[in-house]
Amino acid sequence: MSQELKTKDIYQRALLAIHKPAAYGDDVDLENFQAPLEAEHPPEITAEDQQRMLEVGITRETSQRSGTFIQVDNRPLISLTRQEGIEVMSTSQALAAYPWLEEYYWKATAVDSDKFTAHAGLNNADGYFIRALPHQKTVFPIQACLYLVREKSIQDVHNIIIAEEGSELNIITGCTTSHQKPGLHIGVSEFFIKKGARVTFTMIHHWAEETIVRPRTNVIIEDDGVYINNYINLVATRSLQTYPTADCRGKRATARFNSILVAPAGSKMDVGSRVFLNGQGSNAEVISRALTTGGEVIARGYIGGHAEDARGHLECRGLILNDGGIIYAIPELKGTLAGVDLSHEAAIGKIAEEEVEYLMARGLGRDEATSAIIHGFLKVDIEGLPENLNKQIDRVVKTSQKEHL
Numbered sequence: 502m503s504q505e506l507k508t509k510d511i512y513q514r515a516l517l518a519i520h521k522p523a524a525y526g527d528d529v530d531l532e533n534f535q536a537p538l539e540a541e542h543p544p545e546i547t548a549e550d551q552q553r554m555l556e557v558g559i560t561r562e563t564s565q566r567s568g569t570f571i572q573v574d575n576r577p578l579i580s581l582t583r584q585e586g587i588e589v590m591s592t593s594q595a596l597a598a599y600p601w602l603e604e605y606y607w608k609a610t611a612v613d614s615d616k617f618t619a620h621a622g623l624n625n626a627d628g629y630f631i632r633a634l635p636h637q638k639t640v641f642p643i644q645a646c647l648y649l650v651r652e653k654s655i656q657d658v659h660n661i662i663i664a665e666e667g668s669e670l671n672i673i674t675g676c677t678t679s680h681q682k683p684g685l686h687i688g689v690s691e692f693f694i695k696k697g698a699r700v701t702f703t704m705i706h707h708w709a710e711e712t713i714v715r716p717r718t719n720v721i722i723e724d725d726g727v728y729i730n731n732y733i734n735l736v737a738t739r740s741l742q743t744y745p746t747a748d749c750r751g752k753r754a755t756a757r758f759n760s761i762l763v764a765p766a767g768s769k770m771d772v773g774s775r776v777f778l779n780g781q782g783s784n785a786e787v788i789s790r791a792l793t794t795g796g797e798v799i800a801r802g803y804i805g806g807h808a809e810d811a812r813g814h815l816e817c818r819g820l821i822l823n824d825g826g827i828i829y830a831i832p833e834l835k836g837t838l839a840g841v842d843l844s845h846e847a848a849i850g851k852i853a854e855e856e857v858e859y860l861m862a863r864g865l866g867r868d869e870a871t872s873a874i875i876h877g878f879l880k881v882d883i884e885g886l887p888e889n890l891n892k893q894i895d896r897v898v899k900t901s902q903k904e905h906l
């Protein structure tokens with residue numbers, strides 16, 4: 502099939518899906534937003550912008566990063582690589598440089614999945630292309646920032662990440678905005694984990710209270726490949742819906758999803774993770790921690806076991822600190838073959854008074870005891886997390902603890 506026909510096919514499929522209702526989360530009227538106008542000159546990143554980026558793990562000092570990518574609205578602004586064997590550039594640059602990349606373009610994610618993927622397809626969304634060459638491993642994390650500046654605009658993003666055979670990537674991506682006004686972020690990410698490769702992907706969101714967020718992530722994992730996804734959102738977000746999906750199609754392929762969610766009043770977060778165990782001996786682990794101080798959280802999890810010796814475990818725990826907060830836990834397991842081993846556990850509750858009293862009996866004040874319990878609840882082992890983000894988690898824990906007392 503020629504490139505012209507491929508492009509036409511993608512365009513037609515997207516065109517048919519642009520008004521397709523969303524399967525999950527609040528529906529969004531795309532007509533209420535507009536694509537940002539491209540400025541004649543690239544926007545400058547101010548000191549205030551740098552501080553906001555730092556809050557999501559993006560540092561100006563790049564000596565401890567194997568690569569850096571920054572996109573402001575719909576325009577890639579910075580892309581650089583500091584390590585041989587690792588490639589970081591915009592998706593548009595990669596498509597121009599590598600004709601073979603068309604074979605990956607819209608292959609993990611269907612352009613007509615919903616109106617958000619369709620919008621990204623119709624607008625030829627740019628984003629980042631990250632690739633590790635065979636058997637190359639990142640010495641330091643690669644950092645990527647998707648930054649929304651213009652009010653009431655749509656930020657369309659299309660990322661492609663390829664970990665070639667035996668390679669390893671550690672990626673920290675931070676998404677945030679320069680203002681508190683309404684905006685819509687659409688982020689499509691397609692991952693291809695080749696034989697024996699490993700990718701650790703940490704996504705940190707710090708949007709404004711009026712931002713609507715629609716990430717769309719799909720992962721294909723080959724034999725002995727490993728994909729670890731860490732998702733963190735600690736601040737108010739008007740509407741967030743994401744359901745990253747991994748296809749463990751290779752033998753002994755592994756997918757792990759960790760989510761940490763804090764939902765203040767006014768937030769609605771519909772966050773889930775889905776894994777299809779299609780390869781012999783493939784395995785999955787989905788762990789979610791949700792804390793509400795007045796917002797609504799829907800915590801989904803799905804594991805489908807469709808191959809011999811497939812194993813999977815779901816764990817969802819919710820903590821309600823204030824009246825008015827709501828948490829829905831929706832764990833789903835589906836087995837279609839004898840010999841699969843799937844399990845789940847889910848719990849929603851409050852801070853137990855006996856736990857507080859136990860810690861107080863050992864010398865902690867009530868506030869300190871409560872904070873320690875919340876901190877322990879949110880504690881999930883996340884590889885490669887920046888120190889400043891660990892400090893931010895501590896700050897959020899203390900703030901949440903004060904709010905509910």
